[in-house]
Amino acid sequence: MKTLAELSAIRERMKSKVSVREGGNEYLVKVGMATCGIAAGARPVMSALLDEVSAQHLEETVHVSQTGCIGICQYEPVVEVFKGDEKFTYVKMTPEKMKEVVDSHLKDGKPLYQYTIGSM
Amino acid sequence: MKELSLNILDIAQNSFKAEAENIALELLEEGALFTFRITDDGRGMTPEFLMRVMDPFTTTRTTRKVGLGLPLLKMAAEATGGELKIVSKDREHYPEDHGTVVTATFFTDHIDCPPLGDVVSTVLLLIQSAPFSPRLSYTHKKNGEExxxxxxxxxxxxxxxxxxxxxxxxxxxxxxxxxxxxxIQ
Structure with missing residues (x-):
């Protein structure tokens, strides 16, 4: 049985990391989690994203967050990837496609244009 | 929505948008009766807004003029013989004790009742959207277990x-x- 006391170990590990990260993450990834996104399957996409970022140890370079409806409900689940001035909008996402995007785009820096809105 | 936990995730976000400092999510399962209640101390709604809130053409979203969160929840609850209740006090009229309570009841033995589904993911994603605040409390009671x-x-x-x-x-x-x-299962 897990206990909340285990969190204090995470706190110790984070002490060194937090200072390193203050420069900001390289990638900001936002998953649309409004009614339209949730109904279209955004929750498992977000779960897959968090799992894969953890599994690939990308916490230092990837920050994951949620956003509301961006107005393209028919393309949900939508995942936006920001890096500097660049923005990629991945549409009609699934947990499987999300894992591919993490591996190719967020890990190796190669965007998967076939899943972006421009190719729809 | 295929799972009640998706409705919960959707509706709980209204409390974040209402700038609540404290949000409580309670799930209660007693036999065939399932109730979930979200209580927040956010800005609340005026009586005028509350009257219109079930109308799909009432929404706080800015990207389009349709909002389906509450209407979808009401439909899901009523389809099982249950109901949706909203009580709200707006900040302007109740500066000391404003907030909103949304209570939805479902009869789980009704053929149209969706499963509760992945409530762990729902709670997790709500915690994710509250890195430091608001404070979230979650309680799940099932047939005496908590x-x-x-x-x-x-x-x-x-x-x-x-x-x-x-x-x-x-x-x-x-x-x-x-x-x-x-x-508790």
């Missing part, structure tokens, strides 16, 4: 600098919530 979690307890362990949306924290919480939910 599991609860309060983000104030998490911050107590993690200290003031570690946000709850750290992937490592979320990974721990996923396991913790999964065990807790299993313990």
């Amino acid at each position: 599991f609860s979690l309060d983000t104030a307890e998490l911050h107590e362990q993690l200290g003031p600098d570690v946000p709850l949306d750290e992937p490592e924290v979320l990974a721990f919480l996923r396991d913790y919530l999964t065990e807790g939910e299993a313990s």
